Amino acid sequence: MVGPPLDDFGLNLTKSVVRHALRTRAVSALGRSILAMRRNAFSLRSTQAVAEFALEETVRAFNGKAPTAWTSAFAPSELLRGMGLTLFSPEAASAVLSAFGLATQMLGVAEAHGHSRDTCTFHRAAMGAHIEGIFPRPDLLVAASHLCDGAPRLFCSIREVMAHREEDGPHRKAGGKDRKAEGNGADSGSPVDAPPSYPPFYLLDIPWGDTGRDAVRYVASQLESLFHDLAQRFRLPGDLERVKEAIRLSNEARKWAVAANELKRLSPCPVTAREVADYVYVLFIGFGSEEAVRIYRTLYEEASARAHRSGGQGVEERCRILWLHLRPFYAGRLWTYMEETLGARIVFDEFSNIYWDELDPDKPFESLAVKALSHPGHGPIERRARTVLRLAEEYHVDGVIHFSHWGCRQSSGGALMIKDYLKEHGVPMLILDGDCIDRRNYAEGQAMTRLEGFVEMLA
Amino acid sequence: MDRLPVAGIDVGSLSAEAVIMRGDEVLGYSILPTGADSRGAAEKALAVALENAHMTAGDLAFIVATGYGRISVPFANKRVTEITCHAKGAHFLFPKTRTVIDIGGQDSKVIQIDESGRVVDFAMNDKCAAGTGRFLEVMARALEVDLEAMGDLSKKSRKHLVISSMCTVFAESEVVSLIARGEAKEDIISALHESVAERVSSLAQRVGVLHQVTMTGGVAKNEGVVRSLGQKLGMPMNIPPEPQIVGALGAAIISRELADGAGR
Numbered sequence: 001m002v003g004p005p006l007d008d009f010g011l012n013l014t015k016s017v018v019r020h021a022l023r024t025r026a027v028s029a030l031g032r033s034i035l036a037m038r039r040n041a042f043s044l045r046s047t048q049a050v051a052e053f054a055l056e057e058t059v060r061a062f063n064g065k066a067p068t069a070w071t072s073a074f075a076p077s078e079l080l081r082g083m084g085l086t087l088f089s090p091e092a093a094s095a096v097l098s099a100f101g102l103a104t105q106m107l108g109v110a111e112a113h114g115h116s117r118d119t120c121t122f123h124r125a126a127m128g129a130h131i132e133g134i135f136p137r138p139d140l141l142v143a144a145s146h147l148c149d150g151a152p153r154l155f156c157s158i159r160e161v162m163a164h165r166e167e168d169g170p171h172r173k174a175g176g177k178d179r180k181a182e183g184n185g186a187d188s189g190s191p192v193d194a195p196p197s198y199p200p201f202y203l204l205d206i207p208w209g210d211t212g213r214d215a216v217r218y219v220a221s222q223l224e225s226l227f228h229d230l231a232q233r234f235r236l237p238g239d240l241e242r243v244k245e246a247i248r249l250s251n252e253a254r255k256w257a258v259a260a261n262e263l264k265r266l267s268p269c270p271v272t273a274r275e276v277a278d279y280v281y282v283l284f285i286g287f288g289s290e291e292a293v294r295i296y297r298t299l300y301e302e303a304s305a306r307a308h309r310s311g312g313q314g315v316e317e318r319c320r321i322l323w324l325h326l327r328p329f330y331a332g333r334l335w336t337y338m339e340e341t342l343g344a345r346i347v348f349d350e351f352s353n354i355y356w357d358e359l360d361p362d363k364p365f366e367s368l369a370v371k372a373l374s375h376p377g378h379g380p381i382e383r384r385a386r387t388v389l390r391l392a393e394e395y396h397v398d399g400v401i402h403f404s405h406w407g408c409r410q411s412s413g414g415a416l417m418i419k420d421y422l423k424e425h426g427v428p429m430l431i432l433d434g435d436c437i438d439r440r441n442y443a444e445g446q447a448m449t450r451l452e453g454f455v456e457m458l459a
Numbered sequence: 460m461d462r463l464p465v466a467g468i469d470v471g472s473l474s475a476e477a478v479i480m481r482g483d484e485v486l487g488y489s490i491l492p493t494g495a496d497s498r499g500a501a502e503k504a505l506a507v508a509l510e511n512a513h514m515t516a517g518d519l520a521f522i523v524a525t526g527y528g529r530i531s532v533p534f535a536n537k538r539v540t541e542i543t544c545h546a547k548g549a550h551f552l553f554p555k556t557r558t559v560i561d562i563g564g565q566d567s568k569v570i571q572i573d574e575s576g577r578v579v580d581f582a583m584n585d586k587c588a589a590g591t592g593r594f595l596e597v598m599a600r601a602l603e604v605d606l607e608a609m610g611d612l613s614k615k616s617r618k619h620l621v622i623s624s625m626c627t628v629f630a631e632s633e634v635v636s637l638i639a640r641g642e643a644k645e646d647i648i649s650a651l652h653e654s655v656a657e658r659v660s661s662l663a664q665r666v667g668v669l670h671q672v673t674m675t676g677g678v679a680k681n682e683g684v685v686r687s688l689g690q691k692l693g694m695p696m697n698i699p700p701e702p703q704i705v706g707a708l709g710a711a712i713i714s715r716e717l718a719d720g721a722g723r
Contacts, residue, residue, distance in 0.1 A: 416665065423580065428579075428580065431582075433585055445527065446566075446583075449527065449540055449541070449542070449566075449583075450583060452540045453540040453541075453542030453543060453578070453581060454581075456539065456540055456542070456543045456578065457542075457543070457577075457578040457579070457580075457581070
């Protein structure tokens with residue numbers, strides 16, 4: 001998606017440059033020139049492919065040939081892709097803004113409009129970018145209620161902002177009017193009261209802590225309603241075969257992702273989280289696409305080739321780390337310092353975990369419901385803690401680091417309980433406070449001391 | 460084999476310390492303000508410690524630097540975090556230590572160690588200055604008292620006051636308001652000590668407090684904080700004769716281990 005932060009390359013992107021690029025429909029050219037500049041920054045072809053995929057998908061969102069769905073993390077990308085929608089992840093886009101050095105300005109814009117500094121900066125930066133007209137205009141918003149309560153609230157606020165605008169803004173798509181909401185509804189899996197002038201918001205209600213048959217049926221019925229409602233509202237082909245094909249593609253990508261993960265158990269680890277951190281973009285909105293299959297297959301091939309080379313990458317593996325949550329996306333030396341100076345290699349990260357079983361293309365709604373319900377971060381904290389311990393054992397790590405992202409209640413709230421659980425099982429954990437998006441909430445010097453102290457403890 | 464002398468240097472945010480050791484014997488030490496020049500402070504601290512030990516830099520077999528300014532000590536053979544160094548130092552002074560509480564200038568940390576002095580777990584304060592020496596320094600200035608006198612003054616407290624704000628800036632405002640209200644400085648200082656102890660004991664609970672507890676860092680010289688913290692933890696604490704040099708002492712011990720390992 002973004003690779004190493006752009007600040008490292010002396011790129012001076014300002015808000016006005018980005019806005020000019022958007023006004024002149026030069027997003028694609030701007031993105032491609034950035035990628036060309038940064039070609040050598042990618043140590044893996046597959047990681048570069050993630051960046052290219054993100055760029056093309058974003059260009060599609062701006063061009064508006066198909067309706068654009070803004071989706072929250074863990075929304076059912078297979079269903080939406082199978083229906084031919086273009087997906088845009090405002091959370092991933094906030095990470096790009098941070099890497100561009102633009103997040104602080106966007107956070108300021110959101111704060112000036114009354115958004116509290118206590119909220120997640122992924123969502124606050126996205127709100128600022130939306131207010132500034134930097135993001136593509138959504139035709140619909142789809143959020144899932146599990147894991148994160150910030151995204152549904154962001155989407156509600158986005159609709160309010162759009163409602164209060166006298167006109168739609170600079171990125172109104174040709175033909176967009178035809179795709180506007182035609183009716184209202186407030187049930188789960190149906191749009192929450194949407195006046196016709198701005199996009200419908202679909203909230204998938206994923207029951208907390210319940211994974212039984214009733215829960216599966218409940219979520220599956222919402223997905224089925226969503227499918228039919230979108231087909232009618234946006235005049236999309238209500239062809240379930242295309243959804244089934246997206247599910248087959250998701251399974252294919254999953255197969256390669258699992259195979260690549262298997263290789264990460266090796267020592268030295270052939271690819272580390274530093275190289276594959278941006279795959280969170282694919283996790284959020286890529287499954288169900290052909291690109292995701294290509295990306296994960298290439299990743300497997302590259303990891304496999306490295307593993308077969310004697311001595312791996314020849315990098316010292318003083319200790320092996322499992323990383324929980326995400327990392328700072330702005331310029332900084334955190335992971336580089338960890339790996340290159342301290343010899344602590346992040347062999348696995350929580351967002352690389354393929355937590356769901358293979359989906360059944362013949363039961364698309366039920367399969368996607370099971371996938372949503374099987375997320376280890378959803379439900380009682382013991383579920384996530386057990387998963388973390390299993391990952392720590394499977395990837396032979398010496399320690400676990402939880403990056404407590406500012407405002408992320410679902411992740412940081414249970415960090416201490418996970419630490420206690422791991423401690424009982426002899427796995428040390430460090431809780432590192434910081435912010436993935438806003439550099440003002442992060443003191444690198446202090447983080448380094450904690451990291452060094454942790455590595456000294458493990459070594 | 461005669462052991463050669465080694466040194467440990469701890470460059471903290473407020474003070475720089477150096478310790479010269481040979482074997483288990485501390486030959487000399489120094490405590491100086493860090494000021495704006497970390498490297499200069501490290502050089503000066505080492506020079507004073509060497510002078511006290513009647514030695515020269517050429518006599519030293521190994522130097523370990525620690526503290527936030529450890530990267531500013533180019534003549535050190537190795538840099539180690541203050542977490543590991545305080546654990547080493549506390550274990551050396553009180554071998555039954557299982558919990559180390561270090562309240563320094565800008566950091567407070569709680570370290571759990573095993574019977575060999577190895578770090579098992581630790582937690583540090585977050586970015587703000589609550590529960591650190593800097594917090595007390597700011598309050599001493601607001602109260603127009605010497606930092607070093609706060610411990611003694613707090614013993615004279617007769618009235619229970621509460622400083623509710625953890626934020627140093629807001630707490631300073633509270634202190635100013637209490638002064639304006641005519642409250643006695645002794646009572647305000649006692650409330651400040653309670654505030655620091657509250658913060659640090661919360662941090663300690665995150666790691667788990669195991670007997671024996673050893674307190675290190677400059678704030679361990681403040682009897683008021685020591686008393687409040689001991690009450691909150693429900694156990695007495697070991698206080699080293701010179702708590703401010705424990706980090707540098709730990710660095711010197713690591714120097715000794717590394718020098719021995721290198722066959723010097």
